Amino acid sequence: MYRDPMLIKRIDITRLDDCLALAVSRDWTPDRRVWTLMFEIGAVFGIDDPGGGLAGCVVSTRYGTRLSAIGMMLVAEGFGRQGLGTRLMEHAIADGGTESTWLTATRFGKPLYEKLGFRSVGECTRYAGDLRLPPSGGSRPVSIEDVPAMVRLDAAVFGAPREHVLRAVLSAADQVRVIEGTDGVRGYGAAWRNVDNTAIGPLVATDERTARDLIADLAAGSDQPIRFHLADTHPELREWLESHGAEREFDTTAMVYGASLPGDRERLFLPLTLATG
Ligand SMILES: CC(C)(COP(=O)(O)OP(=O)(O)OC[C@H]1O[C@@H](n2cnc3c(N)ncnc32)[C@H](O)[C@@H]1OP(=O)(O)O)[C@@H](O)C(=O)NCCC(=O)NCCS
Structure with missing residues (x-):
């Protein structure tokens, strides 16, 4: 045959x-x-x-x-x-x-995706550098008891179920930290050691202050340059990170096919990877 x-x-x-x-x-x-x-x-x-x-x-x-x-x-x-x-x-x-399909496009892929019906919804920048941030001291390593609250917060922000992904992150990442407020988990973030850098993401937080504290504490544990992808939705966070050693590497365009993105994307501070959101 x-x-x-x-x-x-x-x-x-x-x-x-x-x-x-x-x-x-x-x-x-x-x-x-x-x-x-x-x-x-x-x-x-x-x-x-x-x-x-x-x-x-x-x-x-x-x-x-x-x-x-x-x-x-x-x-x-x-x-x-x-x-x-x-x-x-x-x-x-x-x-x-x-209902929706999301991706981030390099300038090489973007024309192809546009032809297929994807539309641009924002810019994303990859940053890398030795972050000079004092640890906030406000976070702690995640515990098994935090998982239900973490999954709930993530579902509200991401707008679609990704518990299977969070469980993979919990077992594979080098660090997962949470910040707790009076009303439960206010944010979580993960860090991964690669060959020559430590990547931070995903990072979900109820507010920018919490996101900053999580980034500072995740970065503090690394002896490598830090890498992350940041959307253009938080200009003040960008400025703050740039003033503490984060350097722009390249830009990509976030694109969507079909219905608008679900969830509360303002609180989705860092994606897990550019391939997964
Ligand atoms: C971007 C990438 C995936 C495109 O793959 P590809 O197989 O070349 O894509 P296609 O062949 O479907 O389309 C590319 C172009 O070839 C044209 N094409 C398709 N079939 C063709 C054919 N038989 N003859 C001539 N041209 C053709 C398409 O119309 C398109 O034209 P355009 O660039 O003017 O819009 C590839 O270049 C790549 O891997 N780049 C490096 C990694 C990267 O940037 N990935 C994207 C991340 S977002």
Whole structure:
């Protein structure tokens, strides 16, 4: 039977090294921990390169029926401009099948996404640097008793169920800290050690003060440069972080397909990754 070598199929963690090789070929950092998480919480789709490895891949992470996120969109240079990227995106949108689909686009992907019907909803900047922040002392490591309150706060802010993702974060992140107020958990944040930096996210908080304190305390525990993605919704937080050593690396555009984003996005301070929201 003839098999189309350019078929899109769901791939599993046994193809992790092929994903990393494809990422490196497009000058992306081969972040093994992030990709491992993608296989755990999302659906990873790939197109085989008949010569070995992957010609393209994309990841769809679904949050119930309300929202899905698409990320890790990569096509090998030798297979560019043949429609693979468009097909992978269409496949990921259909696989999610949710009311809204969210992604953040580099300037390379944006025209393709616009053609497919995505619209821009804001800008996001990746920052990195040695943050010179005194610890706030207001947070503490998360405990098992905090989880229900953390999940409730997250659901109100994110607007779609992502308990499965939070549980993966709780077991895989190096640090998860919470700040408690008189009426329960006011915010939580996670930090992840990568090869040459510590990434902070997700970070959800009821107000900017709480977000600042969480960032300061998560950064204080690291001997590496800190990295995070910040939306343009909190200009004062940006200014404060820039004045304490955070440097702009690159911008992406947040885009939505279908219904407007659910939840209370003003309180979603930092995403888990650009691929997941
Ligand atoms: C961005 C990226 C995913 C696009 O993948 P791709 O497979 O080249 O995408 P497509 O082929 O579907 O579309 C790209 C262009 O080729 C054109 N095209 C598609 N099929 C074609 C064909 N058979 N002949 C000629 N052109 C074609 C499309 O119309 C589109 O044109 P445009 O750039 O003028 O809008 C790829 O370049 C990539 O991986 N870049 C590096 C990583 C990256 O930036 N990823 C996106 C993160 S948001």
